[in-house]
Amino acid sequence: MRAFVKVESGVNGIEPAEVAVPRIDDDELLVRVKAVGVGIHDSYFLPGDAKYPFPIGIEAAGVVEQVGSDVSGHRPGDRVAFVSSMQPKGGTWAEYAAVKAGSLIVPVPAGLDFVEAAAVPVAGNTVLRAVKALEAVPTGGSLFIAGGSGAIGTLAIQVARTRGWRVGASASERNHDHMLSLGAEAVVDYHDPTWPEQIRRWMPGGADAAMAVQPHTSADSLSVVRDGGKLITISGDVVAPERNVRVEMVPHDTDVRGELTQLMTEIAQNEKRVEIERVYPFEEAQAALAKVQTRHARGKLVLRLD
Structure with a gap:
């Protein structure tokens, strides 16, 4: 699959690469990524046991392709937005991502496209x-x-x-x-x-x-x-x-999945707006990362995959 990867630990910058589609465990989902939310931490928020080349990224939206045998509440074909951080199998800047079932995963409501959905979770x-x-x-x-x-x-x-x-x-x-x-x-x-x-x-x-x-x-x-x-x-x-x-600090142990699902619905119903400055084709991921690292984007930057 296509991905943007960090080639090795301690090396700055990312590169396009062809890597294997991750194999999921019993407690994971395999998601076909449709859009990626670009964040300033994407290229260095990595697990200590990452294996290189490592696909970066923590936020995306897409379609569930497979579910592990221990997973409930999700099934193939579901449209989801999610945060998958510190996943040793790789991040979201790829055509497929392995996502732990206990991660922050919310349904994408009708009327909300994947680009908008990918801009919301983080x-x-x-x-x-x-x-x-x-x-x-x-x-x-x-x-x-x-x-x-x-x-x-x-x-x-x-x-x-x-x-x-x-x-x-x-x-x-x-x-x-x-x-x-x-x-x-x-x-x-x-x-x-x-x-x-x-x-x-x-x-x-x-x-x-x-x-x-x-x-x-x-x-x-x-x-x-x-x-x-x-x-x-x-x-x-x-x-x-x-x-x-x-x-x-922000209370990171607070569970707001219900509120986040409601926020996604409000955006789908035009009651709130998700601000997206620019949508980049996946091939221009390096330019998107450079832009977000300036800290001068208005709203979110998003990568769109075909």
């Missing part, structure tokens, strides 16, 4: 887990999102508005109108060193909570949260709490 899962950690924010409360124009930020704006929260967000100026169209009411340019002051003018006393999506934004985001509020550091920044503001 970003949607992250947003829904972060929102779950902010359940104490009341209806009418406020959320600031540092990095509102990417795949996570654009979904976070919409999910927060569904919760009845007022949303402020940062991004480059060219994306401001877009964020406003998604439901943000205060938008700031992160290039402007006065953006924290602008957010505090929007929400005197500070926002109830913040999500720091982009790296190196947590400290400034903390400064716009009210005393006793909460900051979720999606970026993984480490920042010391102050003023009784709780600082937490």
